[in-house]
Amino acid sequence: MASKPIIALMYDFDKTLCTTDMQAYTFIPNLGMSAEEFWQKASTLAEKHKMDRILAYMYLMLDEAHIHRKPIRRNDFVGLGKDLELYPGVTEWFGRINQFGKEQGVTIKHYIISSGLREIIEGSSIFKEFDDVFAGEFLYDENDVACWPKNVVNYTTKTQFLFRINKGVLDISNDDDLNRFTPEENRPVPFRNMIYIGDGLTDVPCMKLVKVNGGFSIAVYQSGKRAKVKDLIQDERVNFIEPADYSEGSKLDIITKDIILHMASVERLKAHTRAQLAAIRK
Numbered sequence: 001m002a003s004k005p006i007i008a009l010m011y012d013f014d015k016t017l018c019t020t021d022m023q024a025y026t027f028i029p030n031l032g033m034s035a036e037e038f039w040q041k042a043s044t045l046a047e048k049h050k051m052d053r054i055l056a057y058m059y060l061m062l063d064e065a066h067i068h069r070k071p072i073r074r075n076d077f078v079g080l081g082k083d084l085e086l087y088p089g090v091t092e093w094f095g096r097i098n099q100f101g102k103e104q105g106v107t108i109k110h111y112i113i114s115s116g117l118r119e120i121i122e123g124s125s126i127f128k129e130f131d132d133v134f135a136g137e138f139l140y141d142e143n144d145v146a147c148w149p150k151n152v153v154n155y156t157t158k159t160q161f162l163f164r165i166n167k168g169v170l171d172i173s174n175d176d177d178l179n180r181f182t183p184e185e186n187r188p189v190p191f192r193n194m195i196y197i198g199d200g201l202t203d204v205p206c207m208k209l210v211k212v213n214g215g216f217s218i219a220v221y222q223s224g225k226r227a228k229v230k231d232l233i234q235d236e237r238v239n240f241i242e243p244a245d246y247s248e249g250s251k252l253d254i255i256t257k258d259i260i261l262h263m264a265s266v267e268r269l270k271a272h273t274r275a276q277l278a279a280i281r282k
Contacts, residue, residue: 004107005267007260008165008189009097010206012198013114013121013135016220016244018084022120023061025083031064038064054115054154058136062146072146074119077138081123087220089247094129096248100257104264109189113161115153115202132170134161155202159209162196165189191215193263195256199244200228207238216259220244220252 014021024035031038038060046056065072094110101108109131112121118135121127136153138146151172153161160178164170168188169178184190191213196206199220207217217238219229232238242252 004105005193005264006107006109006189007101007193007195007263008109008111009195009197009256010111010113010162010165010210011196012203013112014116015199015222016197016203017090017126018086018124019222020085022080022084022116023057025085026080027061027077030070031068033064052152052154054136054152055149058117058138058149058152062138072138073144074138074140074146075144077117077119077146078123081120081127082125084120084124086124086126087244087246089245089250089253091126092248093246093253094126096253097256097260101260101264104261106193106260106264106267108260111161111165113153113158113206115155115158118151134158134164134172156205158203158206162191162194162206162209165194166191192266195259204232204237207232211237211239216240218242218252218255 011017021035021039023038028035028038039057042057042060043053045051045060046053049056051059062072064070098108110129112130112133112135114121114133114135116135118133118137121133121135127133134153135151136149137151139148139150141147164172164178166187166189167178167182191210192215194210194213194215196203196210196215196217197220198207198217203219207219211217217240219232219238219241220243221229221241222244226241226243229238229241233241240255242255243250245252247253
């Protein structure tokens with residue numbers, strides 16, 4: 001019996017599933033800094049040293065924690081995840097979408113592709129819903145203290161994870177299989193079966209890559225902040241822009257289900273074609 005087609009939903013995290021940058025809920029306030037002050041300092045650091053901006057903020061997290069004598073063990077970062085504030089409907093979203101996919105004869109898989117920290121995402125209430133999480137991550141020494149950035153995910157490196165999902169090569173250390181030629185029919189998640197949900201410019205490379213290869217991209221926005229993403233649809237970088245409301249019956253819920261229905265229909269038609277070709281070749 002043939003396995004069910006897979007549809008991958010891929011999400012940014014900050015301001016896509018949670019309401020602001022994940023560091024701003026607890027970590028930054030614990031330093032006695034405002035979010036604006038921290039991010040400005042990270043931006044200045046990046047510009048001064050011509051650094052990658054994600055590396056700059058990760059360095060600044062460790063530097064400021066040392067200055068303020070705040071613990072930076074792995075469990076400390078994971079513990080910050082409990083304080084994340086999620087958008088309406090996020091908690092129930094995954095089970096509902098999975099069930100809808102099952103009813104359409106497809107398997108739904110969920111992935112995070114984020115410039116935030118994997119450790120904080122691990123501590124969130126929804127971590128268990130994801131098939132994998134690709135995000136920034138620290139390396140820890142023998143005392144479990146953060147000492148170096150292990151993985152960094154910026155707006156362009158995000159795109160490699162689309163190909164990892166496409167080819168089923170999810171081990172970040174495995175570049176050989178990722179770069180090896182794989183026929184389209186042997187790739188577990190074709191681009192036409194991808195849905196990317198993000199909130200802004202840092203997601204544009206992924207949004208555009210998914211869209212031009214036959215998948216769908218959705219930009220979400222906070223209430224009253226539609227102007228932030230309207231250019232994305234005007235410039236044809238995304239298929240849809242919708243409020244970040246994941247509740248049942250919301251516009252985002254309806255559109256996502258319509259996309260899944262479309263993808264499932266395409267897969268059924270392709271299955272009919274394969275069956276007819278097989279019958280002719282007998």
